[in-house]
Amino acid sequence: MNIGLAILLIVLALAGGTFLGAFLVRKQIEKDFAENPxxxxxxxxxxxxxxxxxxxxxxxxxxxxxxxxxxxxxxxxx
Known part of the structure; x- marks a missing residue:
């Protein structure tokens, strides 16, 4: 496997994980505020x-x- 491709895949996986994590945390916080004002x-x-x-x-x-x-x-x- 080309080293450039490996670095690109690692960066894409890191970015995707960051955005998915931020989205899930936001949803959880909204749910908590709705249940406990x-x-x-x-x-x-x-x-x-x-x-x-x-x-x-x-x-x-x-x-x-x-x-x-x-x-x-x-x-x-x-």
Whole structure:
């Protein structure tokens, strides 16, 4: 086998592996963010308190579910 061909195949395999790995990592991160949003119930409660609202547990859960649903919808549209 020609040495130039061997080097070309190694470079192509390295580039292909890099792009495939980046694609798979991106998909995994998107899946993790969809299942576990960055905002949690405590963050929503703190956000509502900072806006001057007295957060009831029902309102906190409602806002949290809305945030989680909107994130799922956004990932489905991509």
């Amino acid at each position: 960055r905002l949690n119930v405590d963050a929503v409660r703190a956000m509502m308190s900072s806006m001057g609202q007295k957060p009831s547990e029902a309102k906190v859960q409602q806002v949290y579910r809305q945030i989680k649903a909107s994130q799922k919808e956004a990932t489905k549209k991509k």
